[in-house]
Amino acid sequence: MNILKRNNVTVKGKGEQVIFFAHGFGCDQNMWRYVVPAFQDRYTTVVFDHVGAGNSDLSAYSFSKYDQLEGYAEDIVEIAKELNITNAVFVGHSVSALMGLIASKMAPELFSRLILVSPSPSYINDEDYKGGFSRAEIDELLGSMNDNHLGWSATMAPVIMGNPDRAELGQELTNSFCKTDPEIAKHFARTTFLSDKRDILTDTKIPVLILQCSDDVIAPVEVGQYMHRKMNGSTLVIMNATGHCPNLSAPEETISEIGKFLNDK
Amino acid sequence: MTNNQSPDLSENFDDFFESSLCGFVITDGHGKITRVNKCAANWLNGIPSHFVGKRISDIFSVGSKIYFETHLWPLLRIQGEFDEVSVELADTGKGKLPIYINGYERRDENEKPVFMRYTLFKATDRRLYEENLQQAKKLAETKLNLEQEQAVVREQFIAVLGHDLRNPLGAVISATELLKRSEHTDRHNKLLNIIQSSSVRMYEMINNIMDMARGRLGGGISINPVPVDLEALLKEVSNELKIANPERSIQSNFKIDNVILCDPGRIAQLVSNLLANAIAHGDSESPIVLYAETSDQFWEITVTNEGKQIPDDTIKDLFHPFQRGGTASNHNGLGLGLYISSEIAKAHQGSLTVTSTESKTSFMLRVSL
Numbered sequence: 001m002n003i004l005k006r007n008n009v010t011v012k013g014k015g016e017q018v019i020f021f022a023h024g025f026g027c028d029q030n031m032w033r034y035v036v037p038a039f040q041d042r043y044t045t046v047v048f049d050h051v052g053a054g055n056s057d058l059s060a061y062s063f064s065k066y067d068q069l070e071g072y073a074e075d076i077v078e079i080a081k082e083l084n085i086t087n088a089v090f091v092g093h094s095v096s097a098l099m100g101l102i103a104s105k106m107a108p109e110l111f112s113r114l115i116l117v118s119p120s121p122s123y124i125n126d127e128d129y130k131g132g133f134s135r136a137e138i139d140e141l142l143g144s145m146n147d148n149h150l151g152w153s154a155t156m157a158p159v160i161m162g163n164p165d166r167a168e169l170g171q172e173l174t175n176s177f178c179k180t181d182p183e184i185a186k187h188f189a190r191t192t193f194l195s196d197k198r199d200i201l202t203d204t205k206i207p208v209l210i211l212q213c214s215d216d217v218i219a220p221v222e223v224g225q226y227m228h229r230k231m232n233g234s235t236l237v238i239m240n241a242t243g244h245c246p247n248l249s250a251p252e253e254t255i256s257e258i259g260k261f262l263n264d265k
Numbered sequence: 266m267t268n269n270q271s272p273d274l275s276e277n278f279d280d281f282f283e284s285s286l287c288g289f290v291i292t293d294g295h296g297k298i299t300r301v302n303k304c305a306a307n308w309l310n311g312i313p314s315h316f317v318g319k320r321i322s323d324i325f326s327v328g329s330k331i332y333f334e335t336h337l338w339p340l341l342r343i344q345g346e347f348d349e350v351s352v353e354l355a356d357t358g359k360g361k362l363p364i365y366i367n368g369y370e371r372r373d374e375n376e377k378p379v380f381m382r383y384t385l386f387k388a389t390d391r392r393l394y395e396e397n398l399q400q401a402k403k404l405a406e407t408k409l410n411l412e413q414e415q416a417v418v419r420e421q422f423i424a425v426l427g428h429d430l431r432n433p434l435g436a437v438i439s440a441t442e443l444l445k446r447s448e449h450t451d452r453h454n455k456l457l458n459i460i461q462s463s464s465v466r467m468y469e470m471i472n473n474i475m476d477m478a479r480g481r482l483g484g485g486i487s488i489n490p491v492p493v494d495l496e497a498l499l500k501e502v503s504n505e506l507k508i509a510n511p512e513r514s515i516q517s518n519f520k521i522d523n524v525i526l527c528d529p530g531r532i533a534q535l536v537s538n539l540l541a542n543a544i545a546h547g548d549s550e551s552p553i554v555l556y557a558e559t560s561d562q563f564w565e566i567t568v569t570n571e572g573k574q575i576p577d578d579t580i581k582d583l584f585h586p587f588q589r590g591g592t593a594s595n596h597n598g599l600g601l602g603l604y605i606s607s608e609i610a611k612a613h614q615g616s617l618t619v620t621s622t623e624s625k626t627s628f629m630l631r632v633s634l
Contacts, residue, residue, distance in 0.1 A: 242320065
């Protein structure tokens with residue numbers, strides 16, 4: 001299998017040092033469109049789509065492999081090896097931040113620094129740990145996705161008609177970005193929001209930057225602080241940006257924080 | 266209306282915004298709500314000023330909130346708009362209201378977001394309609410499965426019933442056979458003949474029903490192919506029918522050079538069915554032609570009779586079970602003969618086809634080697 005095609009990998013820019021940008025749950029490599037160009041004059045940048053997202057090879061989607069974050073982490077390792085990359089910088093948004101930690105554990109030579117944007121090791125509250133959601137709330141999300149209560153109404157047509165092969169019934173012409181197969185989106189949501197990777201935080205020995213947004217309903221400030229406490233020598237920056245996607249809502253601030261960290265470490 | 270003020274009759278945009286039947290929400294470029302109309306506030310069980318300053322995603326139920334932050338917000342930032350997205354408003358005492366939402370982002374000359382506008386449409390009825398459709402689909406699927414299961418049970422029942430009926434009927438046939446050997450009055454002989462021919466016909470019908478049940482139960486008709494002298498077999502079948510129908514003429518035309526592999530009992534049954542059909546439906550004054558040919562590539566058997574054309578709408582269902590060739594008042598079988606014959610053809614990896622013109626009708630069994 002062609003790994004670069006499978007993950008729709010795009011390599012651009014110039015420079016010895018490589019930066020890997022991984023998108024999270026909900027969109028594709030377009031998440032990085034306002035950030036990546038700022039680094040291309042001095043770094044080689046790599047963006048890609050997780051299998052199941054964007055223009056990845058949907059036929060490579062496996063419900064058993066991608067049932068845990070390790071499946072995605074294996075893909076990251078494969079892409080880096082295919083490109084002969086070592087000592088690169090890994091920038092992961094949202095759930096991909098955790099995939100980066102796992103990949104770096106699987107193949108320590110690949111990455112020398114990790115930048116975690118709006119990360120969360122576990123989304124569900126657990127005793128003293130405040131993940132942001134109760135189990136019931138996550139079940140509500142997964143339930144809504146199961147009943148097709150979320151998303152484009154156009155995706156309802158094939159569900160009702162039972163004609164998923166008839167593209168004209170399910171076309172999403174106006175919402176062409178962030179398009180996902182509903183079954184894969186459901187499964188990715190399950191894998192993402194039921195994962196608990198708090199136990200691997202202490203394993204990371206390389207420099208880590210945590211970019212935490214203020215007022216992020218998906219990864220609250222407490223989660224960023226928790227990760228910072230658990231990861232010795234990590235740097236925590238609470239950004240002015242609000243929401244869960246500073247790479248889209250505050251690209252300048254994101255670029256500047258990543259730049260500062262790369263110059264310092 | 267609870268107030269007594271006379272309604273404002275002038276058309277203006279403020280009134281349009283506030284009194285619309287769809288919800289409007291406006292946020293700043295960061296997603297903080299700056300204005301909400303009465304309709305949206307009402308759906309959220311509050312007044313517009315309650316929501317100013319909150320983040321847009323706070324008006325959604327938890328699932329929709331996550332969906333908004335991970336899918337819709339990125340979409341708005343990437344393509345500047347989205348439309349017709351199904352989400353739910355937060356439950357603020359009125360339950361989770363299903364809505365459709367459109368979003369639009371206004372950007373300045375540097376592509377920075379200045380404000381965002383959202384239009385909300387109530388979708389309760391539509392959601393209900395979608396759910397009903399989905400339920401109806403599920404129900405129809407369940408019903409279909411159930412009926413298919415019941416059909417199998419029914420056919421198994423027919424097969425068992427047929428099998429059990431054959432034994433007592435066999436006893437009736439044997440007893441009649443034995444009785445006929447003694448001396449009887451003409452009247453008794455006539456009655457014995459009626460008992461005999463009726464029970465033999467009944468026996469054949471039961472065999473046909475069992476063949477049909479077997480065919481429909483998925484397994485098809487099983488055959489036991491052996492090397493067969495086709496000419497001898499066909500002559501035997503043709504003679505049987507000639508004896509039963511002495512007034513009819515059956516002409517044979519054989520080009521048989523090879524021994525073929527087939528199930529002789531089943532092929533005899535097939536040919537007997539075709540000849541009986543030709544006798545029943547063909548012109549009684551004209552001969553029936555039984556033609557057979559063998560070669561290295563194929564073997565075929567054709568039965569041709571003169572007579573009326575089979576109408577097109579009868580032809581299409583001719584090989585389905587319980588077909589009786591239109592009115593067919595002179596024939597009182599079950600209409601299974603052609604169905605079983607075509608199943609026998611299939612079991613031999615061959616085909617049974619019909620051609621019918623104004624003057625002639627032919628049925629051809631053809632097996633390619």
